[in-house]
Amino acid sequence: MSALSFTPAPWPRRLRSQEWYAGNSRDTIYHRGWLKNQGYPHDLFDGRPIIGILNTWSDLTPCNGHLRELAEKVKAGIWEAGGFPVEVPVFSASENTFRPTAMMFRNLAALAIEETIRGQPIDGAVLLVGCDKTTPSLMMAAASCDIPSIVVTGGPMLNGYFRGERVGSGTHLWKFSEAVKAGEMTQEEFLEAEQSMSRSSGTCNTMGTASTMASMAEALGMALSGNAAIPAVDSRRRVMAQLSGRRIVQMVKDDLKPSDIMTKAAFENAIRTNGAIGGSTNAVIHLLAIAGRVGVDVTLNDWDRCGRDVATIVNLMPSGEYLMEEFFYAGGLPVVLKRLGEGGQLNKDALTVSGQTIWDEVRDVVNHNEDVIRPLERALTPQGGIAVLRGNLAPNGAVLKPSAASAHLMQHRGRAVVFEDIDDYKAKINDEALDIDETCIMVLKNCGPKGYPGMAEVGNMGLPPKVLRKGVTDMIRISDARMSGTAYGTVILHTSPEAAAGGPLAIVQTGDMIEVDVAARRLHLDLSDAEIAARLAAWTPIHERAASGYAFLHQTHVEGADTGADLDFLKGCRGNAVGKDSH
Numbered sequence: 001m002s003a004l005s006f007t008p009a010p011w012p013r014r015l016r017s018q019e020w021y022a023g024n025s026r027d028t029i030y031h032r033g034w035l036k037n038q039g040y041p042h043d044l045f046d047g048r049p050i051i052g053i054l055n056t057w058s059d060l061t062p063c064n065g066h067l068r069e070l071a072e073k074v075k076a077g078i079w080e081a082g083g084f085p086v087e088v089p090v091f092s093a094s095e096n097t098f099r100p101t102a103m104m105f106r107n108l109a110a111l112a113i114e115e116t117i118r119g120q121p122i123d124g125a126v127l128l129v130g131c132d133k134t135t136p137s138l139m140m141a142a143a144s145c146d147i148p149s150i151v152v153t154g155g156p157m158l159n160g161y162f163r164g165e166r167v168g169s170g171t172h173l174w175k176f177s178e179a180v181k182a183g184e185m186t187q188e189e190f191l192e193a194e195q196s197m198s199r200s201s202g203t204c205n206t207m208g209t210a211s212t213m214a215s216m217a218e219a220l221g222m223a224l225s226g227n228a229a230i231p232a233v234d235s236r237r238r239v240m241a242q243l244s245g246r247r248i249v250q251m252v253k254d255d256l257k258p259s260d261i262m263t264k265a266a267f268e269n270a271i272r273t274n275g276a277i278g279g280s281t282n283a284v285i286h287l288l289a290i291a292g293r294v295g296v297d298v299t300l301n302d303w304d305r306c307g308r309d310v311a312t313i314v315n316l317m318p319s320g321e322y323l324m325e326e327f328f329y330a331g332g333l334p335v336v337l338k339r340l341g342e343g344g345q346l347n348k349d350a351l352t353v354s355g356q357t358i359w360d361e362v363r364d365v366v367n368h369n370e371d372v373i374r375p376l377e378r379a380l381t382p383q384g385g386i387a388v389l390r391g392n393l394a395p396n397g398a399v400l401k402p403s404a405a406s407a408h409l410m411q412h413r414g415r416a417v418v419f420e421d422i423d424d425y426k427a428k429i430n431d432e433a434l435d436i437d438e439t440c441i442m443v444l445k446n447c448g449p450k451g452y453p454g455m456a457e458v459g460n461m462g463l464p465p466k467v468l469r470k471g472v473t474d475m476i477r478i479s480d481a482r483m484s485g486t487a488y489g490t491v492i493l494h495t496s497p498e499a500a501a502g503g504p505l506a507i508v509q510t511g512d513m514i515e516v517d518v519a520a521r522r523l524h525l526d527l528s529d530a531e532i533a534a535r536l537a538a539w540t541p542i543h544e545r546a547a548s549g550y551a552f553l554h555q556t557h558v559e560g561a562d563t564g565a566d567l568d569f570l571k572g573c574r575g576n577a578v579g580k581d582s583h
């Protein structure tokens with residue numbers, strides 16, 4: 001057995017919900033009486049844990065479209081364990097609809113949900129999430145309030161198939177779209193393929209950002225073991241929801257909080273896990289933001305240090321061949337965590353929501369398919385962790401996902417072809433007169449947290465048609481943007497400081513030479529210091545900032561990608577203390 005450092009709180013004791021419901025004062029009768037209009041008997045207000053099921057269901061967040069059904073199973077578990085469930089709809093930042101980009105609203109959602117928890121009689125929270133931004137936003141909110149919380153994800157969709165081949169969410173959208181541009185696929189075939197992409201309820205079926213963040217929640221210890229990979233429509237997903245409902249009630253009684261679970265050791269586990277699964281680069285930003293909320297010092301250096309010697313062993317798209325359904329059948333994330341533990345790459349004593357250590361949860365699991373979860377000697381990428389590059393082009397860092405990149409481009413010197421913003425890119429990329437070939441380095445500016453605004457997933461710029469027609473499928477691309485977790489390529493992202501904040505990226509010009517050396521972690525603009533200083537002195541932003549509304553708040557307060565792109569005034573844990581009633 002591994003050592004447990006957590007000591008459960010004594011029970012029974014007075015919970016925070018009793019601030020609203022204990023006694024018979026005018027205010028208590030006001031609060032309790034209103035809730036009774038839902039038909040709740042008086043004895044339910046006897047001091048038992050009130051559990052908020054924070055539900056990100058929305059018709060416009062289709063990845064989370066089945067979460068109301070799942071909430072019923074969570075409720076059943078809470079009732080069984082002697083708790084009092086209340087389902088609360090919360091801000092749902094859908095990846096596939098929100099403009100300018102869902103990422104701009106991750107922090108707004110986290111702010112709204114933090115106050116939804118703090119301002120209401122909730123003793124513990126079930127975070128019912130799925131789509132990319134919903135998982136980090138709720139985890140950030142729970143960390144800021146630090147009340148007992150458990151993550152339940154909606155699970156991935158079933159495999160897609162088109163003409164007998166697996167079709168991965170997002171990954172094949174990029175592939176098919178490039179094939180159309182290269183003249184290898186017709187528009188009619190592309191439309192036919194669309195029908196095969198989303199076969200069931202659930203999140204993206206690749207190891208995209210949703211699957212990555214579900215895996216991060218499990219590796220951090222914030223979800224029950226095995227949660228990440230169960231398909232959305234598998235009956236075991238509903239069992240997981242019910243068991244999580246049971247578990248949160250005991251977590252409240254024990255006072256087992258996010259700050260007890262999400263320690264530095266837990267973040268190190270998550271970072272290594274991300275390398276092993278070939279996870280999304282978006283996990284870098286989200287984990288930095290969650291750590292910032294719970295008050296744990298995690299930096300880009302931790303990503304490079306912990307990820308350096310981690311092999312990518314999960315053979316899933318976009319890095320590999322399979323999809324989440326096969327990952328589940330092979331044994332899912334517990335098998336990966338066991339592998340890391342056997343290799344000395346897991347902090348085994350890290351606590352999980354189960355009350356057990358992470359090692360106790362995974363030590364006895366079995367790998368059922370060694371082609372899906374590979375042994376180390378057949379790893380997809382021996383050094384699979386996120387690489388953090390630095391240099392005069394990225395003083396605060398930039399990231400690259402080695403498992404999705406091309407080996408021949410990991411050390412390269414090329415001529416920059418610059419796009420000032422995403423509109424400039426769209427206007428030029430299909431122009432046959434564009435002076436570009438596969439040895440060039442594509443540079444996209446003004447797509448960072450302040451610049452886009454919101455830091456859209458446009459870093460994996462499609463290649464020029466004239467390059468694609470040669471059969472070339474990858475070029476180095478550099479930007480201050482993010483990349484979809486379902487995307488692939490030698491794509492250098494999150495370049496910090498961003499162009500819109502006056503980072504060196506802002507002064508790169510077409511024709512400049514850039515050197516990339518991933519092994520040396522180097523990203524260098526081949527100009528003298530004096531030339532860079534002169535260009536920076538003459539630089540002015542090309543876009544005006546928003547003058548009002550949330551965009552103004554975001555652009556004024558958002559921090560750089562290198563520290564998680566949170567709003568500066570939301571960092572840190574503010575606790576769950578409640579204020580006074582106004583009536």
Ligand code: FES
Binds near residue numbers: 095131202203
């Ligand atoms: Fe929602 Fe992929 S777009 S999970």
